Amino acid sequence: MDQTLEGLTTRRGFVNWLLGTSAGAFLLSVLYPVGRYLVPPKVGESTAAAVTLAIKPDDVRPNTGLVFKFGSRPAILVRSPTGELRAFSAVCTHLNCTVQYRPDLSHIWCACHNGHFDLNGQNIAGPPPRPLDGFVVNTRGNQIVVSKSA
Amino acid sequence: MAVSETRHGKLRTWLDQRIGLADLEKLARKKQVPVHRHGLWYYFGGMTLFLFVVQVATGILLLLYYRPSAEEAYESIQFLMAEVEFGWLIRSIHAWSANLMILALFVHLFSVLLLKAYRPPREVTWLSGMALLGVALAFEFTGYLLPWNELAYFATKVSTETTGAIPLVGRFLLRLLRGGDEVTGATLTRFYGIHVAVLPALVTLALGLHLYLVHKHGMSVPPGVEREDAPRFMPFVPNFLLRDVVGWLSAVAILAALAAFLPAELGKKADPFAPAPVGIKPEWYFVFMFQTLKYLPGHILGIEGEIVGVVGFGLGGVLLLLTPFLDRRAVRGEPSPLFTLIGIALIVYVLALTYLGYTASPTK
Numbered sequence: 032m033d034q035t036l037e038g039l040t041t042r043r044g045f046v047n048w049l050l051g052t053s054a055g056a057f058l059l060s061v062l063y064p065v066g067r068y069l070v071p072p073k074v075g076e077s078t079a080a081a082v083t084l085a086i087k088p089d090d091v092r093p094n095t096g097l098v099f100k101f102g103s104r105p106a107i108l109v110r111s112p113t114g115e116l117r118a119f120s121a122v123c124t125h126l127n128c129t130v131q132y133r134p135d136l137s138h139i140w141c142a143c144h145n146g147h148f149d150l151n152g153q154n155i156a157g158p159p160p161r162p163l164d165g166f167v168v169n170t171r172g173n174q175i176v177v178s179k180s181a
Numbered sequence: 182m183a184v185s186e187t188r189h190g191k192l193r194t195w196l197d198q199r200i201g202l203a204d205l206e207k208l209a210r211k212k213q214v215p216v217h218r219h220g221l222w223y224y225f226g227g228m229t230l231f232l233f234v235v236q237v238a239t240g241i242l243l244l245l246y247y248r249p250s251a252e253e254a255y256e257s258i259q260f261l262m263a264e265v266e267f268g269w270l271i272r273s274i275h276a277w278s279a280n281l282m283i284l285a286l287f288v289h290l291f292s293v294l295l296l297k298a299y300r301p302p303r304e305v306t307w308l309s310g311m312a313l314l315g316v317a318l319a320f321e322f323t324g325y326l327l328p329w330n331e332l333a334y335f336a337t338k339v340s341t342e343t344t345g346a347i348p349l350v351g352r353f354l355l356r357l358l359r360g361g362d363e364v365t366g367a368t369l370t371r372f373y374g375i376h377v378a379v380l381p382a383l384v385t386l387a388l389g390l391h392l393y394l395v396h397k398h399g400m401s402v403p404p405g406v407e408r409e410d411a412p413r414f415m416p417f418v419p420n421f422l423l424r425d426v427v428g429w430l431s432a433v434a435i436l437a438a439l440a441a442f443l444p445a446e447l448g449k450k451a452d453p454f455a456p457a458p459v460g461i462k463p464e465w466y467f468v469f470m471f472q473t474l475k476y477l478p479g480h481i482l483g484i485e486g487e488i489v490g491v492v493g494f495g496l497g498g499v500l501l502l503l504t505p506f507l508d509r510r511a512v513r514g515e516p517s518p519l520f521t522l523i524g525i526a527l528i529v530y531v532l533a534l535t536y537l538g539y540t541a542s543p544t545k
Contacts, residue, residue: 069357070357071356071357071360071367074362098456099454100454103363104363105453105454105456107456126338126339126342126487127338127339127342128335128339128461129335129453129455129457130456130457131456131457141457142458142461143461144339144474144475145475157475157479158475158478159479160479160480160485160486
């Protein structure tokens with residue numbers, strides 16, 4: 032009697048183990064592809080190293096700024112009150128908002144959380160933890176070319 | 182049998198034999214609601230539920246015209262607002278009801294917190310309620326982006342970026358949420374799917390559990406009232422339900438007035454290459470967090486301010502979630518003034534920061 036019971040338990044135990052692992056394996060075989068599916072595929076970072084703007088240097092008045100497309104992200108071109116052209120990434124280092132030029136303050140400002148950057152891209156007030164990435168601006172004749180610093 | 186047939190009619194008897202109408206009726210008649218001086222707060226759970234039903238109904242109607250893509254979303258809502266008859270009404274009610282639902286939900290949450298309704302055996306009711314709060318905020322968060330306008334675009338950019346501030350898994354979660362590295366059309370379709378399919382499924386589960394537990398345990402009587410003397414009761418059907426209906430009808434009147442006088446705006450279409458608009462603000466129930474983030478400096482003790490903020494709010498949420506297990510005095514049925522104080526401090530903090538969020542100059 033005892034022997035039969037024991038045999039049954041081990042057999043039952045074996046079947047349970049088989050069922051359990053099969054159920055686990057089945058679940059895994061469903062969850063893994065679904066999990067991978069939910070993660071968006073990596074899209075290659077924009078390789079654009081330089082862009083030529085559709086605006087002439089003379090059309091950028093002193094003490095103004097404009098946001099333009101640099102690869103897949105926004106960048107900002109600024110002409111300082113003294114007439115110098117500068118460009119930075121327009122992505123605020125705080126929470127990714129797009130910054131703008133404030134003529135009344137003569138520096139760069141982010142509307143989202145009141146972050147301030149000077150005309151060297153340095154974070155000077157508010158929550159931004161890092162300076163804006165700088166770009167190199169070259170004027171070639173009637174064209175403005177902005178490129179990543181080497 | 183013959184008596185019941187003459188009393189209720191043949192159809193009723195036929196249905197009763199098949200689905201057990203009499204049992205349901207017995208169940209409804211058994212349900213009692215305590216009557217005491219804090220009874221007003223009992224209505225806010227039902228109010229939240231009613232406004233949710235309004236959301237489901239108007240949401241289904243909006244689905245018939247809405248197109249979930251970066252190219253068409255804004256235009257489809259423009260068409261809905263300008264061309265479709267009563268399109269403005271349906272969308273405005275959807276937008277306003279969403280706001281009122283969150284308001285009713287917060288009143289419900291804080292009244293439950295202050296009246297200590299989370300005491301045993303209602304811990305799981307509290308947890309399922311917190312799950313519903315999470316789902317409701319996720320509904321608002323995903324729905325806000327769907328019009329694909331400037332405000333929604335930047336609000337989503339900022340709030341998803343805060344996800345990126347979560348230590349270790351932040352970057353991964355951010356990509357998962359956005360459907361890529363940036364907020365794009367991929368984010369819109371993702372949010373749309375979450376808004377109309379994933380969250381409704383979750384709400385069905387959490388709400389089912391919540392309502393079952395509320396029914397099982399009955400309404401909680403506040404400890405203060407319990408200590409004085411046993412409260413009176415009123416039947417749920419029809420006495421309490423009819424009072425509920427009065428509240429719901431008032432809500433419909435308020436919704437209609439708000440939709441007519443302050444219809445939902447659409448604003449400018451989202452442009453990923455335009456600067457964030459001046460005075461950008463999230464929806465009012467996120468403003469206290471938004472304003473806090475504004476006040477945090479770039480670095481606190483060497484850690485980036487935004488990380489401190491996000492982790493702080495996360496911890497606050499976890500503490501709120503665990504209140505039934507932390508408040509040991511309330512478990513023993515003793516007064517727990519500390520938790521009352523924390524609850525009030527929380528309300529004051531949220532109100533004060535929200536007030537500042539609306540009054541502090543956005544450009545200073």
